[in-house]
Amino acid sequence: MYYSGAQILIKLLEKFGIRKIPGIPGGANLPIYSALADSSIEHILARHEQGAGFIAQGMARSTGKPAVCFATSGPGATNLLTAIADAKLDSVPIIAITGQVPTTYLGTDAFQEIDTYGLTLPITKHNFLIRSPAELLEVIPEAFRIARDGRPGPVAIDIPKDVQFEKIKVSKWPSPKRTKIKKIDQKTIRKIAQEINKAKKPLLYIGGGIISSGAHLALRKFSGKNSIPVTSTLMGLGAFLPQGSLYLGMLGMHGARYTNLLLKETDLLLAFGVRFDDRATGNIKEFCSQAKIIHIDIDYAEIDKLKKTNISIAGDIKQALEQILPYLRRDARRQWLAHIEKFKKEYPFFMPAKKYFFQPLNFIQAINRHLAPQDIITTDVGQHQMWVAQAYTFSYPRTFLTSGGLGTMGFGFPAAIGAALANPGRRAVCISGDGSFLMNIQELATLADLNLDVAVIIMNNKNLGLVRQQQELFYGKKYIGTFFKSNPDFTKIAESFGIRGYDLGKAKQPAKMLDEALRKKGPCVINAPIHYAENVMPMVAPGAANSEMIGGQEYE
C-alpha cells in the first residue's frame, strides 16, 4: 500500500499507543492534520502552542509515558520552545512534531519559515529534520525510544510539507524499540552496602530519578530496612511517604532548618536519582562537606559533574536499590534517629497559628484536606509553588507536577489539563499565582471545550511574589516591576468562559466556599486573597551555603 508521509506519521503514533494529541494546526502541518482527521487519535485544540506543549507535559509527567504535541512552522514552532526546554530540564518524555516549509523552500526565508532544527537543538535530548517519508519509519520508533529510555527527555521532529505529502510504498511497519538496560557491577553493589552498614549517620538525598524509574517502593523498603532518613528535592516529592520519622522533607533554598542543618552532619550521603542542582545544594563546596558521597544516576554525565563522588553507579536506580537491599543490615540506628529528632525540635519548621485561613501554609493545608491523596496537583512557579512543596503532603509519585529546572511560569494550568486528560476519573488541581496564571490563561477555552475535572486555585497577592521577596531581602526593599497595578476579576473571567468562578475573599466563610467549589465535578477557578508581605521562609540566599538560612525561626 502507498502512504503519504503524514499518513505514515499518524499510523505510527497510533501504533505506539498515542490516544490524544494537543496542538494547533497551521499552513505547514495541514497534511498531518488531514491524516489525523482519519485516525482514532483525539485532537486537543489548545489556544497557544505553549499550552499544547504543557498539556503534553502534563500527560507525560502524570503517566511516565511519552506524549506528543503538534505545531505548525515558524511562530507555531517558536511558541513551543519554552515547553520543550522545560521538558529537557526536568527530563520529561515529550515528542514535539512541527510542520516545516517544503524542502525546496528551506533556507529561502519563506513565509513562516524558521530554523526549528537549529532552535530545538540545544533544548532537546535529540532532534530530527525529516528529508523523506521513508525516514519516518525509522525516526518515529527512534524518537519514542530516545524520549523514554535512559534519562527521559524531549525529542523534536521537524517535517517539511512536501515530505508530509509524498507517498511511498510501505510493506512492513516498524515495531517499538527499547534500549537494553546495562547490568550493574555486583562488586560496586556490595561496596555500597558495606559503606552504608559501616556509616554512623547516612542520609538519602533523592530526586526525580526515583520517580522516573518507578523506584518509590524500592526506596521505601531500602530506607526502612537500615533506618536511613530521606530528604527530597522538589522533583522527588511524592517518592517517599511524608508521614514517619525518617522523612526530612525538601532540602535546599526553601527547605526546613533541621533538614539543611542535618546535611552538615551526615557522614554518608546517598545521592540517588539527583543532579546536585544549585537550588537543592546551595553553595556546592559547603554541601555535605563531612560526608562520603555515593551517587547513582541513569545519566553518567551527571556523575562527578558538580561534586566528586567516592562511589558511583551510572545506571537504573530501581535496579540498584533492589540489588543493594539484600546486603543491607537491618539497623534501627537509634542514636542517629534520636539526633534527628533533637534537631527537628531545636530547628523546627514553624507553622502559623491555625486561625489565619489565608496564611499561605494554612491555606495549602486546607486545600490538602479537601483533596484525595491520588488527586494530581500542579503548580506554577513562585511563592505558591514553594508553599505547596513545604506544606502539601504527597504520598504517591506523579501526583505533584511542577516546573523545577526551568522554573516556567504558565506551566501549571495546561499541565493540569494534560494530567486530567491522561488520567480519567482523577481530579487535577492547579495551584497558581495571579502572575503565573495570566501567562497561559487562554487555555480556559481549552478547558471549557473539554469540561474536565480541573480546578485552578489562584493565590492572589497582586505581585510577582517570589521576585518581590528577593527585592525585599536582597535589594534593599527597592521594589520595581513586581506589583500588578491592574488585575482582572478572575471570577468573571472564568464565568465568561462558561466555567464556575469563586472568590474566597468575598465569602463570609471561605472554608465553606472552598469546600463547595471543590466538591462539585467539572472545571472551576478559585481566587484566594493572600497578603503581599507573606514570604517563603526559611530561605537560603542564592549562592550561600544551605546552613546559612534567613527567617523561619518562628512564624512572624
Place this chain on the structure above:
Amino acid sequence: MNKIASTIIELTVRNHPGAMSHITGLFSRRGFNLEGILCASIGNGENSRMYLLVENNSRLEQIVKQLQKLYDVLKLRIRHDYDHTLFNRLHELIKGEGL
C-alpha cells in the same frame, strides 16, 4: 601551542547536516573551549571522522561524557598517540591566508 595542555578527541559521527551543529553547539552551550576541528567523511559517506583539539583541563571528563551522550556520536576515543602537530599544518595554512 603547548603540547601538554592539549588533547585530541577522535569522534566517529553520523554524516548528516545537523551532526556538526550538535557537536559545536555542545561546546558553546556548555562553555567548553574548542581550539580546532578536522572533519571528513569516511567509508561510503554514511559516517564522518572528526578530530577535536581541546584543552586538557579539569573539564575534559565532562566534555567527553557530554559528547558520548550525543545521538550522532557513534564512537569516541582520546588519541593520546596523536599530538597537536596534527593541527600544526592547519594552523600554518590559516596563518598564511591572512585577512
